[in-house]
Amino acid sequence: MKSCHFGSPLELGAAPVRMIEECGKRGKTMAEKRQLFMEMRAQNYDVIRLSTYRTACKLRFVQKRCNLHLVDIWNMIEAFRDNGLNTLDHSTEINVSRLETIISSIYYQLNKRLPTTHQISVEQSISLLLNFMIAAYDSEGHGKLTVFSVKAMLATMCGGKILDKLRYTFSQISDSNGMMVYLKFDQFLREVLKLPTAVFEGPSFGYTEHAVRTCFPQQKKVTLNMFLDTMLADPPPQCLVWLPLMHRLANVENVFHPVECSHCRSDSMMGFRYRCQQCHNYQLCQTCFWRGYASGSHSNQHQMKEHSSWKSPAKKLSHAISKSLGCVPSREPPHPLYPEMPEKPLDLAHIVPQRSLPNMNDAVVSHSVLSSGAPTPTKRLHCGLDSASRLADEHDLIAVYVNRLQNGTRVLDSPSRLDEEHRLIARYAARLAAEAGNTQRSASELAFNFDANKQQRQLIAELENKNREILQEIQRLRLEHEQASQPTPEKAQQNPTLLAELRLLRQRKDELEQRMSALQESRRELMVQLEGLMKLLKAQAAGSPRSSPSHGASHPMPMPVRSTSACSTPTHGPQDSLSGVGGDVQEAFAQGARRNLRNDLLVAADSITNTMSSLVKELHSDEGCEEDEDAEKLQNGKERG
Numbered sequence: 001m002k003s004c005h006f007g008s009p010l011e012l013g014a015a016p017v018r019m020i021e022e023c024g025k026r027g028k029t030m031a032e033k034r035q036l037f038m039e040m041r042a043q044n045y046d047v048i049r050l051s052t053y054r055t056a057c058k059l060r061f062v063q064k065r066c067n068l069h070l071v072d073i074w075n076m077i078e079a080f081r082d083n084g085l086n087t088l089d090h091s092t093e094i095n096v097s098r099l100e101t102i103i104s105s106i107y108y109q110l111n112k113r114l115p116t117t118h119q120i121s122v123e124q125s126i127s128l129l130l131n132f133m134i135a136a137y138d139s140e141g142h143g144k145l146t147v148f149s150v151k152a153m154l155a156t157m158c159g160g161k162i163l164d165k166l167r168y169t170f171s172q173i174s175d176s177n178g179m180m181v182y183l184k185f186d187q188f189l190r191e192v193l194k195l196p197t198a199v200f201e202g203p204s205f206g207y208t209e210h211a212v213r214t215c216f217p218q219q220k221k222v223t224l225n226m227f228l229d230t231m232l233a234d235p236p237p238q239c240l241v242w243l244p245l246m247h248r249l250a251n252v253e254n255v256f257h258p259v260e261c262s263h264c265r266s267d268s269m270m271g272f273r274y275r276c277q278q279c280h281n282y283q284l285c286q287t288c289f290w291r292g293y294a295s296g297s298h299s300n301q302h303q304m305k306e307h308s309s310w311k312s313p314a315k316k317l318s319h320a321i322s323k324s325l326g327c328v329p330s331r332e333p334p335h336p337l338y339p340e341m342p343e344k345p346l347d348l349a350h351i352v353p354q355r356s357l358p359n360m361n362d363a364v365v366s367h368s369v370l371s372s373g374a375p376t377p378t379k380r381l382h383c384g385l386d387s388a389s390r391l392a393d394e395h396d397l398i399a400v401y402v403n404r405l406q407n408g409t410r411v412l413d414s415p416s417r418l419d420e421e422h423r424l425i426a427r428y429a430a431r432l433a434a435e436a437g438n439t440q441r442s443a444s445e446l447a448f449n450f451d452a453n454k455q456q457r458q459l460i461a462e463l464e465n466k467n468r469e470i471l472q473e474i475q476r477l478r479l480e481h482e483q484a485s486q487p488t489p490e491k492a493q494q495n496p497t498l499l500a501e502l503r504l505l506r507q508r509k510d511e512l513e514q515r516m517s518a519l520q521e522s523r524r525e526l527m528v529q530l531e532g533l534m535k536l537l538k539a540q541a542a543g544s545p546r547s548s549p550s551h552g553a554s555h556p557m558p559m560p561v562r563s564t565s566a567c568s569t570p571t572h573g574p575q576d577s578l579s580g581v582g583g584d585v586q587e588a589f590a591q592g593a594r595r596n597l598r599n600d601l602l603v604a605a606d607s608i609t610n611t612m613s614s615l616v617k618e619l620h621s622d623e624g625c626e627e628d629e630d631a632e633k634l635q636n637g638k639e640r641g
Helices: 009-042 051-064 074-080 096-113 124-135 147-157 162-173 182-192 194-198 211-215 224-229 242-252 285-292 313-325 356-372 377-406 415-440 443-485 489-494 496-541 585-589 595-619 625-639
Strands: 094-095 144-146 272-278 281-285 304-307
Touching: 009 051, 009 124, 009 356, 009 443, 051 074, 051 147, 051 242, 074 096, 074 147, 074 162, 094 147, 096 124, 096 144, 096 147, 124 144, 124 147, 144 147, 144 162, 147 162, 147 194, 147 224, 147 489, 162 242, 182 194, 272 285, 272 496, 285 489, 496 595
Parallel strands: none
Antiparallel strands: 094 144, 272 281, 272 304
C-alpha cells in the first residue's frame, strides 16, 4: 500500500503566500505591458488627421521610449551574431527567455558605449521592449517568436540610416545570386506591418495579400539597387510610406524655423514647416498642420509643401541666381550603386581559437626580426589587436552568461544553452593554453622583445618632444604675426614716424577734397556756358543772328578737341552773332551749316565729360604721390579742360 505525502504544515502555510506573490507578479507584469501603451495614449497622437504621420509619430515614440534610437543597425547586427541568430533558420522559433537574453545583451552593450552621465535604465528598457515585441508578434500567447520576426522588428525599429537598414533587409530576403526572393519579401512585409498594427494603425497599414504587388507590380528579377530605388522613391510604396517618414521625423526633431505660424501665431517652429502653394506667405507648424487647423482664406484642400530646413532670404536669393545661371550642381542619386553580385559573408560564429595560433604568430614575428634585424611593428600590432579582440569577445560572452545566470534557472531550458556554455569554456581554455604557451618562450627572445619595445618607447618619447617643440614654435610665430599685423595705439603713439605719416596722410586728404570741390565748381560753370551756347544755337536757327547770350563774353568755353568741320573757312564776318564769344568757341561755331554746329557742340560736351572723368581717375590714382607731381598733373588737367 502506497503512502501519500501531504507535506509539512510549514509548506502548507507557505502555499497561500506563494500564490499571493505569483498574483502580485502577474499583476505587475500586466501593468508593465500596459505602461508603454498608456504613455503613448497620453501623447494624444490620435488627433493627427493623417494616418501616415500618426503611425510614424507613434512608432517614433516607441523607439525613443525603449531607447532603440541609441542602437544603430550595425550594433544590432553585432548583437544578432553574438547571440547566434545568424546561424539559425528564419523559421526557427525562440522562447521568451532567450528573447529576453538577446535584448539584455543589446542594452548592456549599449551602456558600455555610452558615457557615464548618459547611462540608461537597462531593466526598464528590457521590460518595455520585451512586452512590446510580445504584444506585437505573439498576440495569441504562444510564448515563442520566429528568428525572422525578431530580426525584422529590431532592424526596423533601431536607429541608424534607412539605407543601411534596407541593405540589411535585402540581405535577409535575397538568394546567393543577389536576387530578391518574393516569398521572403512577402514574409518581411507580413512581419514589419505588424508594427503599425501594434500601435492600433492596422486598418491603414495592415498586411494584405496584394502588398507585394503594390511594391513590385512586375514580377521580374529585383537586385539590390532596384530594391533601394523602390523603397527610397518619392513617394515610397503605400504600405511602407510610414517608414521613411519615421526617419525624417528623427532628423528634423531639433530643426528650428524662425517663422511665425499663420494659425497659432507662435514666433518660431520646431520640426517640419508647411507652406501653402496657393495662399501667399501662409505657413503652418507641424502641430497645426497635423491637426488640420486652418485660418483665413486657407483651406485644408490646398496643396502644402513640407520643409525640413530653414533658408534665409539671402541664401534663397543666391540659390535662385545660381540656378538661373546654371551653377547649381546636379542632384546626387538617393543612394550609391552597389555591385550586382553580393559579397560572400565570412561565418565567424562558433570559432574556437586554436592552441597553435599564438605560436605561429610568434614564429612569424621572430622570423621577421631575424631577417630584418629589427622587429616589424605592423605584425606585432596585428597580433596585439587580435589578442585584444579575443579578450573583448570573451569578456562579452562572460558578461552575457552572467546576465543569463542572474535571470534564474529558466535560462537553461534548452540543449543549446549547454552548447553555448561549452563553447565559452572551450574558448576560455584555449586562451589559457595560449597564455601558457607564451610563457614558454626563451629568455633571450623575451629580452630581445623587451629591448625592442624599449627602443620604440624611446623613439616615441623623442618624437613627442619634437612635436611639442614644433607646436610651441608655431604658437610663438602666430603670436608674433598677430602682434605685427595689429599694432596697438600705445605703440603708434610711441613711434614719431607713424605719427608724421598719419599727419601727412590727413593733410593730403584735405587737399584732395579741396581740389575735388574746385573741379566740381569748374564743371558747373562749364555746364552753364554750354547751356548758353545751346541758346545761341537755337537763336541762330530761329533767324535772329544778332542775339547772343548775356554771359557768353565773360565765360569762354574751352575746346580741347575739335571736329574736322571747324577747319573750313568761316562764312560770317567778325561782326556776326558769334562776336561776343571766346575765340575757340567762335572758331568752332563759325560754320554756317546747322548740322556742323550741332556736331561740334556734341563733341565739345563729350570732351568736357572725358576731361572731368580723366581728372577724377587721376586724383584717385595719385593719392600716394608727392605734392609737386599732383600740382603739375592738376595744372595739365586744367589746361586740357
